[in-house]
Amino acid sequence: MENENKKIKITKSMHDFEIKSNNIKVIELLLKYQYKVKIFKKKGGYELLLTAYTEGRNVLMIASQSGNLDIIEILIENNIRINERDYDNKNALIYATEKGNLKLVQYLVKKKININVCSFCKGWNALFYAIDKNYNDMATYLIDNDIDMYGNNIKNRYSKNIVSLAYEKKNISLINYMIEKGINLDCKDYNGETELINACNNNYREMNNLKLIQLLVENGININEKDNEGDNALIIASMTSTLDIVKYLISKGIDVNAKNNRMYNALIMACEHNKFEIVKYLMECGIDILII
Secondary structure, eight states: OHHHHHHHHHHHHHHHHHHHTTOHHHHHHHHHHGGGOEEEOSTTOEEGGGOOOGGGOOHHHHHHHHTOHHHHHHHHHTTOOTTOOOTTOOOHHHHHHHHTOHHHHHHHHHTTOOTTOOOTTTOOOHHHHHHHTTOHHHHHHHHHTTOOTTTTTTTOTTOOOHHHHHHHTTOHHHHHHHHHTTOOTTOOOTTSOOHHHHHHOOTTOSSOOHHHHHHHHHTTOOTTOOOTTSOOHHHHHHHHSOHHHHHHHHHTTOOTTOOOTTSOOHHHHHHHTTOHHHHHHHHHTTOOOTTO
């Protein structure tokens, strides 16, 4: 049994090494004889081609990381399970996207890999990873092939709105393309935040999001939508953003007197966060002060 385990370890590491080193001839040889090596003695058995390695990755994922299309083609021709996922729920498409290999991404999509798989950790599908890396051509290709433009926002508290992610990467052209392709700007994330509410929350950013906010409003986003706490974009902006954003929202007709779940309006929240200029402007705009 000890010798058998040793043999399995050597065989698995050999297979992994040849994938990473892009040795096509050895890969073909291993695949030719792999039926003779059963990794787990279960009903039906699991062959090398189907075996998970470090972090749950199979050889297709490892090959996608190395970016060798020739090896990928050999593996798929040998009926590897194309939709296997690692422990973070990533599949080969996500690995190919992170690598920035457009040809490989195109090949996997044509081979009907599940394009909408989202990682557990971030709730991102391949489109999010492409945008995060500024792979514009890849992002456009995925959108054109009907990838879900929302990822796992609703279920994953750590996920970002995709428009905000693109804006952080200064990718206005891609935002316009997503809008052209019909992205629902009012779609909410785990916290009930729309793209507009998220853009008005400047707590975790050094940039001023006014241009993004203008883009969203001009493209018909619901300016008065609220998040799970009952805050609208003005309440959020009054706490965390700058006066120019508050002025813009009010000029576009946002409900100045909207109250959140605690019955606080934007004036109270601005006072709590010592936003003197915003407090002054809100009062000039006739916000209800009797609530204080």
